[in-house]
Amino acid sequence: MEKDRDINQFAISFKYQLLSYMRTKRFIGLVIFSLAISIIETTLTFHYEYSFLKSENSAIYMYNYLSILFSTIVVVVAAFFGGDLISTDTGTNSAYYILVQPVKRSVLFMGKYTAALISSFIIIFLYVLVGYIGSFYLYGNLTNLAGKSLLMTLLFMAGTLMLSGFLSSVFKSSTVGIISSISILLIVFPLISNVLSSLNGIDPYFLITFAGSASYLVFQKPYPAAKVVTHITTSIKTYSFNPTFYQGIEVALLYLLIFGILAILIYSRRQIEG
Amino acid sequence: MEISFNDVTKNYSKFKALDRVSFDYNKPEAIGYLGPNGAGKTTTLKVMTNLLRPSNGTVELNGINVNKHPKKALMGVGSMIETPLPYPYLKVRDALQFIGELRGVDKSTINRKIDEYFDALKLPPLENKIGKLSKGQRQRVVFAAVLIPDPDIVILDEPTSGLDPFERKIFRDFILKLKKDKLVFFSSHILTEVSETCDDVIFLNRGKVLKSGKVDEITREFNTNAVKIEFIKDIDSNMLKQLKSNYSIIGVKDRTATIKYSGKEDERADILKNVMNIAPVISYESSGSDLEEAYISILGEK
Numbered sequence: 001m002e003k004d005r006d007i008n009q010f011a012i013s014f015k016y017q018l019l020s021y022m023r024t025k026r027f028i029g030l031v032i033f034s035l036a037i038s039i040i041e042t043t044l045t046f047h048y049e050y051s052f053l054k055s056e057n058s059a060i061y062m063y064n065y066l067s068i069l070f071s072t073i074v075v076v077v078a079a080f081f082g083g084d085l086i087s088t089d090t091g092t093n094s095a096y097y098i099l100v101q102p103v104k105r106s107v108l109f110m111g112k113y114t115a116a117l118i119s120s121f122i123i124i125f126l127y128v129l130v131g132y133i134g135s136f137y138l139y140g141n142l143t144n145l146a147g148k149s150l151l152m153t154l155l156f157m158a159g160t161l162m163l164s165g166f167l168s169s170v171f172k173s174s175t176v177g178i179i180s181s182i183s184i185l186l187i188v189f190p191l192i193s194n195v196l197s198s199l200n201g202i203d204p205y206f207l208i209t210f211a212g213s214a215s216y217l218v219f220q221k222p223y224p225a226a227k228v229v230t231h232i233t234t235s236i237k238t239y240s241f242n243p244t245f246y247q248g249i250e251v252a253l254l255y256l257l258i259f260g261i262l263a264i265l266i267y268s269r270r271q272i273e274g
Numbered sequence: 275m276e277i278s279f280n281d282v283t284k285n286y287s288k289f290k291a292l293d294r295v296s297f298d299y300n301k302p303e304a305i306g307y308l309g310p311n312g313a314g315k316t317t318t319l320k321v322m323t324n325l326l327r328p329s330n331g332t333v334e335l336n337g338i339n340v341n342k343h344p345k346k347a348l349m350g351v352g353s354m355i356e357t358p359l360p361y362p363y364l365k366v367r368d369a370l371q372f373i374g375e376l377r378g379v380d381k382s383t384i385n386r387k388i389d390e391y392f393d394a395l396k397l398p399p400l401e402n403k404i405g406k407l408s409k410g411q412r413q414r415v416v417f418a419a420v421l422i423p424d425p426d427i428v429i430l431d432e433p434t435s436g437l438d439p440f441e442r443k444i445f446r447d448f449i450l451k452l453k454k455d456k457l458v459f460f461s462s463h464i465l466t467e468v469s470e471t472c473d474d475v476i477f478l479n480r481g482k483v484l485k486s487g488k489v490d491e492i493t494r495e496f497n498t499n500a501v502k503i504e505f506i507k508d509i510d511s512n513m514l515k516q517l518k519s520n521y522s523i524i525g526v527k528d529r530t531a532t533i534k535y536s537g538k539e540d541e542r543a544d545i546l547k548n549v550m551n552i553a554p555v556i557s558y559e560s561s562g563s564d565l566e567e568a569y570i571s572i573l574g575e576k
Contacts, residue, residue: 009376016364016372023363023403088361096358097369097416100323101376102348272325273286274316274356 009103013111021119026080034077034123037069038130046134058135058143059219065131066149066216071209074157075185077123081116082164083178085109086267091172095272105268113165113260120157128153149218152248156212159255160185163208166259169266185209201239203227205247208255214248275336275350275426275457276300277322282331284317284481291317293481294331299474304453306468306489307461309478310573315461316356318478319431322459323353335427349377352420353429360415362405366397369404370419377423384422391418395444410441417445421452428452430460434467446471469493469565477572485572489565496568499537501545502561505529505553513552521545532561 021027045053045065053061086109089095098108128150135142163185168177189209196202203226204210217224224242231237243251277299284292292314299305309315320326321333324344333340338347360369367388374384391397395418398411407415413433420428430449434442442464449471452458462468468475469489476486485492511526517533521541524532531549535541546558 008378012372012375016361016368019368020361020363093357093359094361095325096353096355097360097373097419099325100348100351100353100355100358101373102345102351103376104345271327272320274320 006104006107009107010111010114013103013108014114015111017112017115018118021081021115027119027123030077030080030123031126034073034127035130037073038127041065041068042130042134053138058139058141059145059221061135061138062131062143062146062149063216063219065134066128066219067213070127070216071212072186073127074124074153074160074212075209076182077120078157078160078164079178079181079185081120082161082168083181084168084174085112085116085161085165085177086169086263086270087172087174087177090169090267090270090272091174099272106264109165109264109267113162116165117158117161120161121154124153124157125150143219145218148245149215152212152215152218152245152252155249155252155256156208156215159208159252159259160212162256162259162263166263166266169263169270197241198238201229201237203241205241205243206251208251210241211243211248211251214243214245217242217248218245275302276334277427277457277459278332278334278337279318279322280332280334282318282321282328282333284314284321284326285329291481292321292328295478295481295483296331297476297483297486299457299459302453302455302457303473304449304458304460304471306472306475307459307478308463308465308468308475308569308573309461313478313573314481315478316431317481319353319355319429319459319461322429323348323351323355325355350426351429352423352425352427353431354413354416354420354433355429355431357409357413358416359412360404360419362403364404365400366402366404366407366415367400369415370400370422373419374422379423387422388418391421395448410437413437414441414444417448421448426456428456428458428460430458432461432463434462434464442467465565465569475565477569479573492568493565496571500524500532500534500561501542502530502532502557502559503545503549503555504557505531505549506556507553509553514549516552517545517548529556 042065089098099105132142132146164181167181167184171177171180189207193204193207193210196204223245226242226244228240229237279295279297282292282295283290295318307315307318317326321328322335322340324340327341335347336350340347364372370388371384375381388400392400395414397414397418398407404412404415417433434445437445446467449458449460453471453473472489474487475489475492477484506529508528509526509531511523514523514526514531520536522534524534533545535545546555549555
């Protein structure tokens with residue numbers, strides 16, 4: 001077997017990138033951030049809603065726990081790991097170490113992306129894990145919907161990370177990539193989602209931040225309706241939308257595919273002008 | 275081993291960074307690539323390693339078009355362009371193993387070579403993180419990474435720029451070793467380094483190759499056949515009038531005079547004999563017979 005085959009080079013790129021990520025202050029900082037938020041959230045919930053929660057079940061607890069800050073944490077982590085995924089190679093002198101090697105840029109990208117996804121998922125999983133621990137503490141068990149939720153979480157993370165990775169291929173600066181990722185995912189998408197859904201009655205199913213909410217909606221029984229119309233008066237109506245579980249999966253996969261292809265194309269074509 | 279540039283032009287919007295550059299080298303030797311800042315040296319090396327695509331023309335490494343088939347073409351090539359930065363959170367050993375493994379070198383060979391270069395290149399401690407290294411230490415680590423896969427072609431971009439004399443010597447000695455069985459192509463500003471290590475030189479300015487050839491031939495061509503004399507005291511041109519008319523005085527400054535002659539050894543001896551009558555001589559040496567003279571003649575007036 002030739003050692004310079006794409007699959008081997010992917011594994012090597014992944015291995016060393018993961019090693020590098022694990023040693024960054026960013027990874028350690030986000031682990032601390034994620035744990036701190038989850039512990040504070042759990043402590044406050046237990047303090048103020050203990051008797052209510054005690055009378056419910058694991059699924060309701062997990063829904064309440066994740067619906068508060070889960071999407072925000074996923075977005076922040078994705079922005080920090082994806083926002084400079086490509087620009088560290090194309091916008092810094094790392095280009096002269098990495099891009100002159102006999103390896104396809106698409107292979108390097110896939111290795112880096114997979115390492116970033118695993119690093120991000122570790123952080124998110126720690127946040128979710130504190131929720132699981134809370135559930136065990138309250139009920140002595142964990143809802144069997146946790147697996148479904150975790151699958152959606154992984155896909156939500158993967159799609160969001162890929163969108164950030166794409167943005168990092170557009171901008172040369174890492175900082176601009178990270179800031180634009182946070183702005184788009186944390187401000188622009190939710191704004192569009194609210195304007196389209198509540199005011200105009202349009203289903204914002206195509207926004208990953210909207211689709212990602214399926215990660216905790218799965219804990220609701222029954223699964224909430226896709227469209228809810230509330231009549232305030234006979235002439236004024238408000239709308240609210242929920243992604244279906246499969247819609248969530250489809251949108252996340254589409255983001256992964258579309259922005260993955262675009263990111264690879266830009267990365268492969270990028271010239272290092274210095 | 276072969277580097278072949280065929281009529282390569284590189285435009286940055288309206289600016290022509292390379293203008294129909296052509297050359298071909300295909301045997302173990304060292305080639306110096308000389309030119310002032312902004313001449314297009316780094317652009318050439320970037321095009322050579324597929325960091326840039328040429329606007330026109332083709333670049334082949336070992337007969338393979340590097341811009342069409344970069345993976346295949348770069349297989350036998352090691353390069354150090356600008357100031358490469360391995361991922362800062364990797365340790366020195368990781369950074370070297372990363373490149374070695376990526377290029378298909380087996381782990382035992384990588385470790386053996388790391389040990390070898392640790393001494394030969396005076397590498398920093400292998401457990402240090404890249405981000406904590408000085409520029410010189412980082413350059414040596416990158417150079418070790420270039421050498422680990424044992425490439426046929428080594429491309430270096432001003433490898434000793436900004437390094438201390440000790441680090442420069444390491445690089446110079448390595449280039450002398452490498453050129454015995456590899457094609458070494460490097461750009462440099464340090465002419466003594468080029469004249470000591472290179473067999474061929476290319477002079478580039480404003481993206482155009484102005485001259486290329488063997489170092490000794492070019493040096494001879496631009497030899498001004500002059501001697502530089504340092505007297506024990508200050509002198510002026512009048513004091514040198516007693517010299518024969520077939521010598522011309524190029525310059526006189528303080529205690530030093532530079533005198534041009536035909537190049538014959540008896541004339542050189544005659545000058546020495548005569549100037550000793552003017553004032554005691556402290557030093558007497560050839561001037562204008564090095565690469566610097568050629569550099570100034572070729573590039574200075576362009």
